[in-house]
Amino acid sequence: MKLNYKFSNLCGTVYKRGNVIFTPDGNSVVSPVGNRVTVFDLVSNKSHTLPFENRKDIVRLALSPNGSLLITVDEDGRALLVNFQRQVVLHHFNFKTPVRDLVFSPDGRYLAVTHEKHVHVWRTPGFTLEFAPFILHRKYPGHYDDVVHLSWSPDSRFFLTGSKDMTARLYAVDPIEGFHGAVLAGHRDTVVGAWFSKDVNTVYTVGKDGALFEWNMKEEMEGEDESGMNGEEPATAKKRKVGDGERIRVKKWRTSARHYFNQNHAKVVSVAFHAASSLLVVGFTSGIFGIWELPDFTNIHTLSISQKKITATAINSSGEWLAFGSSALGQLLVWEWQSESYVLKQQGHHHEMSCLSYSQDGQFVITGGDDGKVKLWNTQTGFCFVTFTEHSAGVTAVEFAKQGQIVFSASLDGTVRAFDLIRYRNFRTFTTPTPVQFSCLAVDPSGEVVCAGSSDTFEIFVWSVQTGKLLDILTGHEGPVSHLTFSPSEGILASGSWDKTVRMWDVFGKDRAQEAMEHQAEVISIAYRPDGKVLAASTLDGQVSLWNVNEGKQVGSIEGRKHISGGRKADDRMTAANNSAGKHFTSICFTADGTGLIAGGNSKYVCIYDVPTKVLLKRFQISQNLSMDGMQEFLNSKNMTEAGPKDLIDDTGDLSDLEDRMDTSLPGVIKGDASLRKTRPLARTKGVRFSPTGRSWAAASTEGLLIYFLDETLLFDPFDLELDITPDAIMEALRDKEYLRSLVMSFRLGERPIIQKVYDNIPADEIMLIARELPVKYLERMLKFVITYMEASPRIQFNLMWATTLLKYHGRYLKDHSVEFASVLRGLQKGMSKMYEDLGKVCNDNTYTMGYLLNAHKQKLAEGPTEVVQMEEVSMDMVI
Structure with missing residues (x-):
């Protein structure tokens, strides 16, 4: 069993807090998702999460003008310098204070960073390995409160700042003779944005109260109002002699216009300005955003996209696409304002993700959340493409039907629902005579029967999928039913309960129940091995028990408490090593070949065990984010105060906005609370599942849906290797046209480039003979x-010939060893279905294009003779 699984993608969390930015080409959006960064490719419709992590949640991002360097800063001011193309961390740096904003200069030479009331300008680091790549250029004081915004002039000689002291200031990067800067005062609230116009003759400033000021430089003679309007300081000064005396001509910044957004007392939260097209985009606390064209202050659009405030706004380089992020909803939108259409619209679960399930080909993952939503994710693109909102309470279990495009979900609202993935509708709803809360769900392999367990009446309900009628009610448990699962080989239902038993039910037969399997603690989760002969059950004491289903006796046990223990909460009295109480696995699943068992629970670890030896093979840590509770192994005494741990003190009363200070929570409500969180989220895993293809596994964690893929890029994996098997010997056999021998030798060597070269050089008419003679x-x-080669190779028919001939000549062997080859066959099905979809799209596009060209040609012929050479008409059948 291979264990080189690497983190691949984070789904379910598209935006958390901070700013979002576009790449220089304008085709991708970079968004902070907790302490990670996700890049959304808007052209190819894919997303991927970068493989590094900050210490805590990221609050600011900055990308260099050439798109080569990315800087991420967390809430403590610790930064990572990243090579954006290669996705490699170059340097760690600490700004030693929370950073409100940081921006690269347009020429890429400098990086401006806010430092409380000051601004620090650093020289941009290079790609060479340096001991101290961050070199401070200058410090710029002047403000009386925290600086919250920075922007550069197009020539990178000046920059503007906006501050909480209700002023904006103009600074020069290097000293200029006669230039003393400028103070732009007059706002009545925090200046959240300040920018230069395209010709640099005008400055626009936006206040939090919804005021937009336009500033222009005007010449004045000495003797007039030298203080300037609202106390502006002179920017430049020139002396000249007039008559016998000496007078001074000065240039001062004056407000030439004042505009107000008038959004019904809504405050401005985020702003973005595109100087080339003079577009100003403003996001408000009411969830409304507006687009204005300057300097005329013409309102182009005003739309509402949510009920919560828009915390991030960005414009791409061409000014066509607008990006919006809402931290309260975890929502990310990209909107094309000219066509008034969405380019991207993604939102994760509003509360924690509670359960997940893989489709049979491993291409899709279904998740359920405490917000009552059921979401379907594509593991290849990382996007959610359908959301079902029919449930009115938290979803506790989701399951794919083994056959057909159907998804089942159970909820605390007392319903089990079936969703059609072709028409995207809820076509069946299963209920009980008396309302109950469902805690688990299981679907028969044939898809004819669905079962759900109750957490309050301790019963199991059985429905018919075809008719929707209640068939049977299974009783016998004396505690809440925690988990249900069907045997893969027989129609036997296994149920785990808090009464410390696992019971077997013959749903289709006359036998009501077999003898219960007794455990030492409450049963939390159960799972069948793919062959249906072994059943695993995790209990509240941290153990995993293995049972022989046919004999009904325990054949092994895994002590997992010491493996899952780790991580100390802020209010724990015991050390992390001794605090193993309450540590247990809440979700377990066998690997595709049945030799391994993956388990996750209320801990930051996910463990993979070897079933025959009961040994821990590998332990994955789901996150390094210290913003979550239960991550650190040791607590620091300086974080302890008289009022308790510093991280758990409620400081919402210190927030500046009234809507942030308001507490709308209900007393005692923790789960599903839509109000502000007063405690840090706890690092834990609600569910883990292995892909049926065996090449990936997913975990529903506090941060979202974590997907790990098998990494085989740099793996040297020889098989039955001998001294005479060398790359030169393989190439010599290939030149001698000994294709089968060279192919077998390349597999024994295990070098993927050599295997690929041999594979590509085999003639198509030799495939049938080689596939028939290939040793099993x-x-x-x-x-x-x-x-794996199907996904990257353009040789469609060549790959299909190999697949069909291998299945044709080795089909009987594959059928006899279906358990061992189950993951491989599912992977082949997934690859072929994806190839079919891609080819279908290309064929449809070609058909429409050729049809358009033929119609255009016919229309031109009907208009009369032209100088163009006449083409013979071609029928659509010949084109296709």
Whole structure:
């Protein structure tokens, strides 16, 4: 069993807090998701999460003008310098104070960073390995309160700042003779934005209270009002002699216009300005955003996209796409304002993700959350493409039907619902005679029966999927039913309960129940091995028990409490090593081949065990984010105060906005609370599932849906290697046209580039003979190679010929060893279905294009003779 699984993507969390930025080409959006960064490719419709983590939640991002350097800063001011193309961390740096804003200069030479009331300008680090790549250029004082906004002039010689002291200031990067800066005062609230116009003759400033000021430089003679309007300081000064005396001509910044957004007392939260097109985009606390064209202050659009404030706004380089982020909803939108259409609209679960399930081909993942939503995710793109909102309470279990495009979900609202993934509708709702709360769900492999367990009446309800009628009510448990699962080989239902038993039910037969399997503690989760002969059950004492289903006796036990223990909460009295009480696995699942068991629970760890030896193989830490509770192994005494741990003190009363200070929570409500969180989220895993293809696994964690893929890029994995098997010997056999021998030798060597070269040089008419004579011990490696090569190779028919001939000549062997080859065959099905979809899109596009060209040609012929050479008409059947 291979264990080189690497973190691949984070789904379910598209935006958390901070700012969002566009890449220089304007085709991708970079968004902070907790302490990670996700890049959304808007052209190819894909997303991927970068493989590094900050210590805490990221609050600011900055990307260099050439798109090569990315700087991420967390809430403590600790920064990471990243090579954006190669996704490699170059340097760690600490700004030693929370950073409100940081921006690269347009020429890429400088980086301006807010430092409380000051601004620090640093020289941009390079790509070379340096001991101290961050070199401070200058410090710029002047403000009386925290600086919250920075922007540069197009020539990178000046920059503007906006501050909480209700002023904006103009600074020069290097000293200029006669230039003393400028103070732009007059706002009545925090200046959240200040920018230069395209010709640099005008400055626009936006206040939090919804006021927009336009500033222009005017010449004045000495003797007039030298203090300037609202106390502006002179920017430049020139002396000249007039008559016998000496007078001074000065240039001062004056307000030439004042505008107000008038959004019904809504405050401005986020702003963005595109100087090339003079577009100003403003996001308000009411969830409304507006687009204005300057300097005429013409309102182009005013739309409402949510009920919560818009905390992030960005404009791409061409000024066509607008990006908005809402931290309260975890929502990210990209809107094309000219066509008034969404380019991207993604939102995760409003509360924690509670359960998940893989589709049979491993291409889709269904998740349920405490917000009552059921979401379907594509593991290839990382996007959610359908959301079902029919449930009125938290979803506790979701399951794919083994056959057909159907998803089932159970909820605390007392309903089990079936959703059609072709028409995207809820076509069946299963209820009980008396309202109950469902805690678990199971679907028969044939898809004819669905079962759900109750947490208050301790009963199991059985419905028919075809008719929707209640078939049976299974009783016998003396505690809440925690988990249900069907045997993969027989129609036997297994149920785990808090009464410390696991019971087996023959749903289709006359036997009501078999003898219960007794445990030492409450049963939390159960799972069948893919062959249906072994059942695993995790209990509240941290153990995983393995049972022989046919004999009804325990065949092994895994002591997992010491493996899952770790991480100390802020208010724990015991150390992390001794505090193993309450640590247990809440979700377990067998691997695709049945040799491994993956388990996750209320801890920051996910463990993979070897089932035959009961040994821990590998332990994955789901996150390094110290913003969550239960991450640190040791607590620092300086964080302890008389009122308790500093991290748990409620400081919402110190917030500046009234809507942030208001407490709308209900006393005693913790789960599903829509109000502000007064405690840090706890690092834990609600559910883990292995993909049926065996190449990935997913975990529903506090941060979202974590997906880990099998990394085989740099893996040297020889098989039955001998001294005479070398790359030169393989190439010599290939030149001698000994294709089968060279192919087998390349598999024994295990070097993927050599296997690929041999595979590509085999003639198509030799495939049938080679596939028939291929030894069966190389069959699994051959199929796995074809599956992975399908995704990158354009040789569609060549790959299909290999797949069909291998299945044709080795079908009986595959059927006899279906358990061992189950993951490989599912992967082959997934690859072929994806190839079919891609090819279908190309064919449809070609058909429409050729149809358009033929119609255009016919129309031109009907208009009369032209100088264009006449083409013979071609029928659509010939084109296709």
